[in-house]
Amino acid sequence: MTSIDTPSNGLSLRFEAEELDTNDKFQLNRKQRRDLGHLIITTSETERPITLFCNGLTVVGRGRNTVLQALRSGLFELVQSGKEDAGVIVLPSFTSPKKGQYNILSTSFPQYREVSISVLTETTHVLWREVLQPGRTYGLRLAEKAGEVFACYTDGLEGGAEVSPSAQKLPVHREGGGTYYFTVHDDPAPPKLFARLEMPSKAYLNGPDPFTLIIEYTTDSDEPFVFDKSRSPLSVTTLCTGANLHCIDQLIDCRDNDTGEKVEWGAVFVCYDYDPHPVFPDDGDYVEISANRPWRFECTLEELGNEKEYVRSMEGLKADRTYKAQVGGPSGFRRWQYGKKGDLLAGTREEKMKRWEVDMERLGYLDVEKIEEDLYFETVA
Template identity: 85%
Template sequence: MTRKATPSNGLSLRFEADEPEPNNKFQLNRKQRRSLGHLIVTTPETERPITLFCAGLTVVGRGRNTVLQALRSGLFELVQSGKEDAGVVMLLSVTSRQKGQYNIPSTSFPQYREVSISVLTETTHVLWKEVLRPDYTYGLRLSEKAGEVFACYTDELEGGAEDLSSAQKLPVHREDGGTYYFTVYDDPAPPKLFARLEMPSKAYLNGPDPFTLVIEYTTDSDEPFVFDKSRSPLSVTNLCTGFNLHCIDQLIDCRDNDTREKVEWGAVFVCYDYDPHPIFPDDDDFVEISAGKPWRFECTLEQLGNEMEYVRSMEGLKAGRTYKARVHGPPRFSRWQYGRKEDLLAGTREEKMEMWEVDMEKLGYLDVKRIEEGVYFENIA
């Protein structure tokens, strides 16, 4: 094969840092999948696709510790903000033969092609806790020289990166780019919520037996706390006014066990010209829970013989089929605090509202984790 020369203006790589959102803290004890910016690859190639190789950067599969891998390989570097003489914060270096790679198609347009690769991290990884100090601000940037980066024409790639000759490797110029600054916090992690689905093994579509699904919520917290379930599917009370459950798939993901086809539930959607919720949630929309006191949400599906298509109808299920169901939502609750319900909801509405003006940035949000693989049930006519 006749070797084509390196693209006339060469490939280039730069880091475009995201602008941190206000109050978006880098929490060491709370799982946050953070986007810190993007690697931008620029190429003028108009005829042949190019494959980029980056030491330590997982660009295929989007690994959860992408930034840490890039730091340990030298591709990225970390500096303590405001301390120019402090130099680069050192991490234990790791050299791996395995390099992340990304394929860049050619373009028929005369302008340069830019490809954006997300730079992600998980803030609770143990290495962050070993390197970062709470209340300090750090800057993340692309290294000037460290960390191997090169490219090659994709049609010349027969094996891995280690099989390429020096003549086949296309150099990649690094542009001056941005720096992502973040401040580190070690606020305690919120308690965990776990959701488990319970259902009868048989669903009678027209029979007298009710079909009730139960989602049991448990926690790892020995100290009781109260969370607000209003404005979520779990606040459903009745069909007439103010309900939030528009469809059963807001609660469960239900699929035919053989075809994997998702159940299309019968549903009623209501359009309001106003917000039907009260200024402050009713007491019933607050749930007290602790390790020794789980909470069970129940929802009974109506039979098919109703005159109306109720929001909780069994329409969508087919007789003789077996289905697999899993908890679907909600994934988190945005308002909670430690204490007992009788204390946190004491007094007038104004006093309750004042009691619940809590700093959620300080407390963190309650994430819900499913603790079952799936529940199976058979439909009977």
């Protein structure tokens, strides 16, 4: 329902904060794309679109706002939880000569229209480290008055974007909204994985020569660790039809070098009405890796004329073409821990499951960084 304070010819703003999960940690050393809540814009205008202007409103893509700009401009404010006399925590101010803007269409409903903009942040930004202290809890909220905010009818703007001195500025009311509370952690960043693609320079579509893709994974960690590759394109499940790969284009991004057209691979994971993966992954789905022990994943595509074309087939490639390829995925792994594979997978299945019940929020997400340039190969009939 619309607020009773929403101006009849203007806009109303409020911040709807996300509910904080007790296991959801604000990690200064982890690249976390955090959704902190939503900035809700309400209008009752039924005939003309309105454009909202304010410093700190940086819309990324469609309907997303970066919270640091909003804090530095005064649109949002940060307070330390539990300290009534602490006041607002001041960040280095920033006012852009070109104000952020967002267009709100008129509503066909007799009461109101609401537009939601996600409020996002990257937790490793240098400004967070300058302002936040690990172990403390902070609150983020919409400022009552600070930060310049106004609106204009969109059809009255010069060139559709610029605000002229004669433009009618509409009121923007700020509603009392929610506060997003978060506790800061500085657990160490997880190790990194680096992926590099290798492949032959020629692919024989009907010849005897195999075409083998190799993705070599390396890491910056001197200490060995083990990650779980199950439920990813790197997991090959042996079923009644043989060793099937989920889908080739989950491994590599492959495109025609002349047209840019993406290859539609014929090799797909057979459709099932049930989950073929075990409750706990097989030992073969765990990989041990360290700085001096890389891991190489291999996948050989078969010629077009094989009897099982759905199994790692080269269907999708055309003869006498040049293709460009790079690593396509996965982007990371959510389950891993330090140690040797023999130790971490010793004992019964129940003992393994208990050993792998670890706090992944504390360990962090294992990202994969692609380090190779595009590779090219030619197809031969």
